[in-house]
Amino acid sequence: MANEELIYRITRAVYGRLGTGADERVVEQxxxxxxxxxxxxxxxxxxxxxxxxxxxxxxxxxxxxxxEAREQGSExxxxxxxxxxxxxxxxxxVSQVLAEADCSIIDINQTVVQGKFAMVIIADMSRxxxxxxxxxxxxxxxxxxxxxxxxxQREDLFNAMHRI
Amino acid sequence: MEYTQxxxxxxxxxxxxxxxxIRTVTLGLSLRDCATDSIERTAERVREKIxxxxxxxxxxxxxxxxxxxxxxxxxRISLTPVSQxxxxxxxxxxxxxxxxxxxxxAGRVGVDFVGGYSALVHKGWTKSGGEFLDSIPEALAKTxxxxxxxxxxxxxxxxxMDAVQRVGRLIKEMAERTRxxxxxxxxxxxxxxxxxxxxxxxxxAFHGTGEPEAVINVGVSGPGVVNHAVRHAxxxxxxxxxAELIKKLSFKLSRAGELVGREAARRMxxxxxIIDLSLAPTPVPGDSVAEIIEAMGxxxxxxxxxxxxxxxxxxxxxxxxxxxxxxxxGMSGAFIPVSEDAAMIEAARVGALSLDKxxxxxxxxxxxxxxxxxxxxxxxETISAIIADEMAVGVMNHKTTAVRIIPVPGREVGETVExxxxxxxxxxxxxxxxSSEAFIRRGGRIPAPIHSLRN
Numbered sequence: 219m220a221n222e223e224l225i226y227r228i229t230r231a232v233y234g235r236l237g238t239g240a241d242e243r244v245v246e247q248x249x250x251x252x253x254x255x256x257x258x259x260x261x262x263x264x265x266x267x268x269x270x271x272x273x274x275x276x277x278x279x280x281x282x283x284x285x286e287a288r289e290q291g292s293e294x295x296x297x298x299x300x301x302x303x304x305x306x307x308x309x310x311x312v313s314q315v316l317a318e319a320d321c322s323i324i325d326i327n328q329t330v331v332q333g334k335f336a337m338v339i340i341a342d343m344s345r346x347x348x349x350x351x352x353x354x355x356x357x358x359x360x361x362x363x364x365x366x367x368x369x370x371q372r373e374d375l376f377n378a379m380h381r382i
Numbered sequence: 383m384e385y386t387q388x389x390x391x392x393x394x395x396x397x398x399x400x401x402x403x404i405r406t407v408t409l410g411l412s413l414r415d416c417a418t419d420s421i422e423r424t425a426e427r428v429r430e431k432i433x434x435x436x437x438x439x440x441x442x443x444x445x446x447x448x449x450x451x452x453x454x455x456x457x458r459i460s461l462t463p464v465s466q467x468x469x470x471x472x473x474x475x476x477x478x479x480x481x482x483x484x485x486x487x488a489g490r491v492g493v494d495f496v497g498g499y500s501a502l503v504h505k506g507w508t509k510s511g512g513e514f515l516d517s518i519p520e521a522l523a524k525t526x527x528x529x530x531x532x533x534x535x536x537x538x539x540x541x542x543m544d545a546v547q548r549v550g551r552l553i554k555e556m557a558e559r560t561r562x563x564x565x566x567x568x569x570x571x572x573x574x575x576x577x578x579x580x581x582x583x584x585x586x587a588f589h590g591t592g593e594p595e596a597v598i599n600v601g602v603s604g605p606g607v608v609n610h611a612v613r614h615a616x617x618x619x620x621x622x623x624x625a626e627l628i629k630k631l632s633f634k635l636s637r638a639g640e641l642v643g644r645e646a647a648r649r650m651x652x653x654x655x656i657i658d659l660s661l662a663p664t665p666v667p668g669d670s671v672a673e674i675i676e677a678m679g680x681x682x683x684x685x686x687x688x689x690x691x692x693x694x695x696x697x698x699x700x701x702x703x704x705x706x707x708x709x710x711x712g713m714s715g716a717f718i719p720v721s722e723d724a725a726m727i728e729a730a731r732v733g734a735l736s737l738d739k740x741x742x743x744x745x746x747x748x749x750x751x752x753x754x755x756x757x758x759x760x761x762x763e764t765i766s767a768i769i770a771d772e773m774a775v776g777v778m779n780h781k782t783t784a785v786r787i788i789p790v791p792g793r794e795v796g797e798t799v800e801x802x803x804x805x806x807x808x809x810x811x812x813x814x815x816x817s818s819e820a821f822i823r824r825g826g827r828i829p830a831p832i833h834s835l836r837n
Contacts, residue, residue, distance in 0.1 A: 223388040293645075297385070299394050327387070338390050350449035369394050371451025373384075378637040380389045 294344040295373035302366025304335035401606035403453040408582035410589040413462040425483035432487035440492040460587035461498030465514040481521035497587035499530040522567035523559035529585035535575035535773040540830035550766030561791040564799040568788040575776030597655035598647040602639030606669040612677040632702025658712025659703035663723035672725035684735025693746035719753035721808030749784040755808035758791040767818035
């Protein structure tokens with residue numbers, strides 16, 4: 219798992235230097251080269267990289283207030299994770315399902331590395347008109363149509379498993 | 383984003399690929415207010431109470447599973463030991479009427495097993511209790527979902543060897559009565575030392591007398607998750623670091639279980655009881671306790687050193703669980719049911735795993751001789767002797783131990799018996815052929831150990 223996170227971080231760093239206009243193929247090649255060069259180091263020190271949070275998120279020591287804010291309504295939020303081979307229309311397809319179910323997107327994080335598509339969406343389902351079962355069923359159908367795997371899980375599961 | 387991609391991926395991988403599931407949400411239900419002076423009327427009250435209290439259980443739990451995104455494999459009910467609610471009943475109606483009423487009610491509310499056709503006889507039995515024991519084989523043979531257990535020993539009372547002797551005969555009768563189904567009734571019967579009052583796992587679940595009116599208990603599993611982690615850890619990782627790895631995973635599994643349990647309790651309007659974190663294997667490849675042991679560095683589960691490995695595993699699981707939740711209870715260890723664990727079946731088939739090793743494993747996990755098939759020619763006394771050994775391990779070490787053994791009628795060593803579904807299939811394992819008969823026939827009681835005098 220640490221590896222995918224690392225690849226993501228390398229990709230971000232490369233884009234950061236070259237700008238968003240950079241040639242995709244060049245970026246992909248650079249990321250692959252850098253990753254291969256440091257792979258043995260990563261394998262040995264596995265775990266440490268995975269525990270750091272993204273720079274985008276807040277500081278890693280969470281105060282009681284932060285924790286409270288995080289837990290507030292977390293049973294109303296859905297974490298939708300999408301994995302598969304990249305092709306146009308995946309983001310559109312998934313957000314369409316959410317929109318039709320009256321779920322608004324709170325956060326979205328998407329990346330493509332070597333043709334592999336990974337996206338995580340945090341959605342607010344407090345106004346959702348559909349049950350989780352129905353939503354899940356629609357995600358399954360949409361996933362089949364797009365040729366990707368879509369998993370939807372309540373945010374408090376992640377909160378329970380990964381935060382104390 | 384609040385969670386790292388690594389964290390999200392880990393959870394998705396656990397739930398979708400490594401079979402992390404909530405093994406059971408078990409509704410514990412008191413039947414004490416159902417007791418009447420007639421078994422028929424008691425049966426009616428029991429039927430009504432189960433259907434009323436557990437009517438929404440399956441639907442509610444399935445909804446939670448869909449929302450949280452974690453599979454909840456089984457929905458079950460555990461009842462007050464039935465022997466205790468028929469004490470005052472006389473006259474019309476047989477115990478079979480009551481057993482069938484429970485079975486039908488369980489079917490109507492959609493649960494796959496209902497536990498609690500049980501008796502606690504670790505020091506003796508009443509007149510009605512004796513009749514109840516004799517009713518168990520027929521009750522299990524003529525119902526589908528009913529599970530039964532008998533507690534024959536505690537660290538406080540010692541081992542009731544009269545009960546051990548009797549249970550040996552009962553097990554033989556169960557096997558005979560379900561001869562054409564490979565002795566299936568025996569798979570629904572557990573004999574305990576130090577039985578746990580809030581165990582959510584079948585077949586040994588019952589709702590203890592110290593429990594509230596109704597309660598939600600949860601059994602979490604996840605051998606697949608631990609197996610994956612151990613397999614992908616460096617081959618030369620020192621054992622204390624391996625223990626640390628397992629402990630951390632167990633923490634996460636327990637937290638997921640507690641989330642589901644509390645939510646289920648809230649929606650059912652019932653108190654939340656305990657979460658039982660026991661690694662319970664399923665026949666699915668990878669979802670195996672034996673594979674975890676093998677991944678630690680053994681050619682086959684059951685060879686020398688595997689008791690130490692299992693000790694490390696159960697202890698790490700307990701430590702992680704205890705840190706994760708203030709409500710850890712039940713068995714909380716590792717289950718080693720031979721027929722339900724693909725790698726265990728294979729280990730028994732190639733002769734790496736013997737009954738003796740399973741008995742040794744009992745000293746470091748919860749249920750030792752579990753779902754073990756032995757030749758149909760095994761005598762009742764030998765079965766009693768196997769039980770006595772297991773009970774001694776539990777009583778002397780102040781821990782729960784149990785036996786679930788199937789003397790498969792007409793089968794011999796080298797053959798296999800199919801139970802289907804979660805119960806899996808089991809190779810017939812050899813038993814020691816030298817007689818224990820004279821010892822078992824003595825009856826009486828093995829006194830409680832000196833350390834029972836703690837006051």
